[in-house]
Amino acid sequence: MSIQAVLESKVKEAVFSIFNTELPSVEFQPTRKDFEGDITVVVFPMLRVLKGNPVQIGNQIGEYLVNELAEVTSFNVIKGFLNLVISESFYLNFFHTIKDQTDFGFVADSDPGAVMVEYSSPNTNKPLHLGHIRNNLLGYSVSEILKAAGKKVYKTQIINDRGIHICKSMLAWQKFGKGETPENTGLKGDKLVGNYYVAFDKAYKAEIAKLVESGVDKEVAEKEAPLLLEAQQMLLKWEAGDEEIVTLWKTMNSWVYDGFEQTYKDLGVDFDNLYYESNTYLLGKDFVAEGLKNEVFFKKDDGSVWIDLTDEGLDEKIVLRSDGTAVYMTQDIGTAIQRVKDYPDVKGMVYTVGNEQDYHFKVLFLILKKLGFSWSKNLHHLSYGMVDLPSGKMKSREGTVVDADDLMEEMTATAAKISEELGKLEDYSDSEKHGLYKMIGLGALKYYILKVDPKKRILFNPEESVDFQGNTGPFIQYTYARIQSILRKASTTNVNLSMALDHALELHPKEKELIKQIQIFPDTIQLAAENFSPALIANYTYDLVKEFNSFYQQVSILGETDEQKKVLRIQLSKKVSEVIESAFKLLGIEVPERM
RNA sequence: GGUGGCAUAGCUCAGCUGGAUAGAGCACCUGCCUUCUAAGCAGGCGGUCCUAGGUUCGAAUCCUAGUGCCAUCACCA
Numbered sequence: 034m035s036i037q038a039v040l041e042s043k044v045k046e047a048v049f050s051i052f053n054t055e056l057p058s059v060e061f062q063p064t065r066k067d068f069e070g071d072i073t074v075v076v077f078p079m080l081r082v083l084k085g086n087p088v089q090i091g092n093q094i095g096e097y098l099v100n101e102l103a104e105v106t107s108f109n110v111i112k113g114f115l116n117l118v119i120s121e122s123f124y125l126n127f128f129h130t131i132k133d134q135t136d137f138g139f140v141a142d143s144d145p146g147a148v149m150v151e152y153s154s155p156n157t158n159k160p161l162h163l164g165h166i167r168n169n170l171l172g173y174s175v176s177e178i179l180k181a182a183g184k185k186v187y188k189t190q191i192i193n194d195r196g197i198h199i200c201k202s203m204l205a206w207q208k209f210g211k212g213e214t215p216e217n218t219g220l221k222g223d224k225l226v227g228n229y230y231v232a233f234d235k236a237y238k239a240e241i242a243k244l245v246e247s248g249v250d251k252e253v254a255e256k257e258a259p260l261l262l263e264a265q266q267m268l269l270k271w272e273a274g275d276e277e278i279v280t281l282w283k284t285m286n287s288w289v290y291d292g293f294e295q296t297y298k299d300l301g302v303d304f305d306n307l308y309y310e311s312n313t314y315l316l317g318k319d320f321v322a323e324g325l326k327n328e329v330f331f332k333k334d335d336g337s338v339w340i341d342l343t344d345e346g347l348d349e350k351i352v353l354r355s356d357g358t359a360v361y362m363t364q365d366i367g368t369a370i371q372r373v374k375d376y377p378d379v380k381g382m383v384y385t386v387g388n389e390q391d392y393h394f395k396v397l398f399l400i401l402k403k404l405g406f407s408w409s410k411n412l413h414h415l416s417y418g419m420v421d422l423p424s425g426k427m428k429s430r431e432g433t434v435v436d437a438d439d440l441m442e443e444m445t446a447t448a449a450k451i452s453e454e455l456g457k458l459e460d461y462s463d464s465e466k467h468g469l470y471k472m473i474g475l476g477a478l479k480y481y482i483l484k485v486d487p488k489k490r491i492l493f494n495p496e497e498s499v500d501f502q503g504n505t506g507p508f509i510q511y512t513y514a515r516i517q518s519i520l521r522k523a524s525t526t527n528v529n530l531s532m533a534l535d536h537a538l539e540l541h542p543k544e545k546e547l548i549k550q551i552q553i554f555p556d557t558i559q560l561a562a563e564n565f566s567p568a569l570i571a572n573y574t575y576d577l578v579k580e581f582n583s584f585y586q587q588v589s590i591l592g593e594t595d596e597q598k599k600v601l602r603i604q605l606s607k608k609v610s611e612v613i614e615s616a617f618k619l620l621g622i623e624v625p626e627r628m
Numbered sequence: 629g630g631u632g633g634c635a636u637a638g639c640u641c642a643g644c645u646g647g648a649u650a651g652a653g654c655a656c657c658u659g660c661c662u663u664c665u666a667a668g669c670a671g672g673c674g675g676u677c678c679u680a681g682g683u684u685c686g687a688a689u690c691c692u693a694g695u696g697c698c699a700u701c702a703c704c705a
Binding site: 060062065067068073075077078080087111112113114156193196197198335337346347348351353354355356358360361387388389390391392393395416418419421451452455457473481484485486488489490491492497500501502503504505507508510511512514515518519522523556560564568569572575576579582583585586587589590591592606627628 | 630631632633634639640641642643644645647648649652653654660663664665666667668669670685686697698699700701702703704705
């Protein structure tokens with residue numbers, strides 16, 4: 034039982050015994066640093082059921098707790114705050130019970146239901162950029178957090194491999210490509226295809242300009258430019274299964290997949306299965322037909338099918354075009370249902386998609402609910418803010434994107450530069466160094482992105498490099514490396530780490546603080562899972578690390594002459610490093626032995 | 629215009645279901661490497677928590693109205 038649970042029932046008991054009143058709940062908070070104490074009971078809320086002076090009430094409860102609980106050694110009351118000092122032996126005992134738990138903070142797979150987390154969802158006409166990086170890091174991290182909180186997770190991705198966008202790249206390649214391939218150009222496949230997407234846009238814009246010059250209205254020109262018409266023709270051919278088009282489509286998509294695979298690998302994310310839009314875009318029509326029968330949907334005179342969500346404060350939304358073809362909503366309905374068919378243990382889904390699609394998902398979830406799927410109540414849109422540049426939105430067609438591969442490379446280069454200047458790794462081989470630089474560079478990038486609340490937008494300035502000091506990934510990695518250094522040294526001495534420690538051992542205040550911080554790791558994981566927020570893990574880890582560095586500065590570990598204290602400090606350091614490693618694993622960040 | 633999100637130090641961000649004097653990092657200033665890694669530690673400077681009302685013993689947090697930025701409201705995806 035946690036100390037808080039013990040305190041809660043004792044405080045209730047105290048109030049009942051002193052005032053003969055039932056207390057519905059007790060409010061706790063960590064004691065502020067400037068006061069003596071570890072846990073604070075807030076007396077004010079009790080005034081609703083108890084009449085009296087908060088200071089007096091606090092004192093009476095404090096007396097009671099000190100007398101009744103060995104864990105509470107003393108107390109003080111300031112205004113309406115009852116500050117309790119918890120005994121050192123309590124923290125010491127707690128530490129002993131968890132110090133050898135390798136999975137401390139993680140809950141074993143306890144829930145029979147699984148959750149499917151979708152992230153990435155790229156289009157196959159261009160390379161991944163910084164926006165995808167945020168999406169990928171969030172989706173991956175939330176998946177790991179959910180697993181740590183005891184859920185079974187399937188990581189998935191829907192690849193938007195069909196549609197007008199890829200036809201544009203295909204058409205441009207046919208017209209201007211001169212047989213270029215990744216092999217004969219040495220270009221990464223996704224980059225090559227992306228170049229043709231840009232080439233299409235350029236040629237298309239030129240056509241529009243020409244048409245406008247010859248007197249055509251701009252809007253008409255945009256719709257009737259020959260290149261666009263040709264791309265639309267190509268899409269129709271693709272849908273009809275035209276062999277030449279399908280072959281070209283397969284070829285160019287395979288180039289892109291090779292490129293994506295490389296990027297995902299560098300980024301350190303993975304998937305348990307993949308869905309392709311070319312397989313799912315026809316799904317959903319059956320369910321629309323069924324929903325029409327059940328009057329979830331209604332048909333307009335022109336034959337189009339809609340759902341009326343005005344009762345929910347939303348609008349009417351189309352689910353099938355008048356020509357009977359699907360819209361995005363149609364296939365999203367179908368795909369969701371298909372996923373549960375494919376994985377019958379799936380009881381919920383998380384969609385990692387930017388907040389520009391908030392409305393879409395609100396509607397999707399409502400439709401699935403109205404269609405009567407039990408799992409529809411466990412659908413969550415992990416909606417995140419856009420990553421913007423100082424110049425505004427990133428636009429692929431205009432070339433104002435921060436490319437994912439380039440960015441990772443730059444981060445690695447920055448890490449290398451800083452590391453070389455510090456010169457602590459002279460004895461590392463070049464490949465060892467490079468591996469480390471990548472680990473640090475990516476650590477900086479991932480932490481930078483994940484420490485921000487997902488729903489907030491991120492302003493990314495490519496001119497200003499991501500920090501490597503302060504509240505950053507490298508700072509935390511550095512602390513981990515420092516601890517490893519101590520542990521290496523300790524292992525060469527004859528210190529007995531498994532030595533039994535005296536339960537009455539005196540704790541240094543910094544040691545107590547560290548144990549307190551370690552203690553809340555499990556709760557932090559649960560909270561992060563409930564909120565789908567890696568930022569909570571990141572900020573927790575930073576607090577832990579800051580506390581450790583302060584401890585490290587003030588207290589000698591290996592230099593301690595008292596053997597008992599020395600062992601405790603080494604064990605404590607070791608545990609801190611394990612928690613750092615676990616927490617960073619949840620963020621998809623690796624930790625180094627040295628740096 | 630309707631709907632949703634966001635607004636906290638010069639900059640980037642924390643602030644859990646309302647609680648004590650609103651916290652970090654960067655930047656700037658001052659100390660600390662002959663002792664376990666200075667990517668560190670200790671300290672200083674810096675605030676109209678967007679504005680105005682309201683609820684409450686108590687509001688950055690909840691409610692109302694307004695302002696600003698972003699998104700969305702297509703037989704686009």
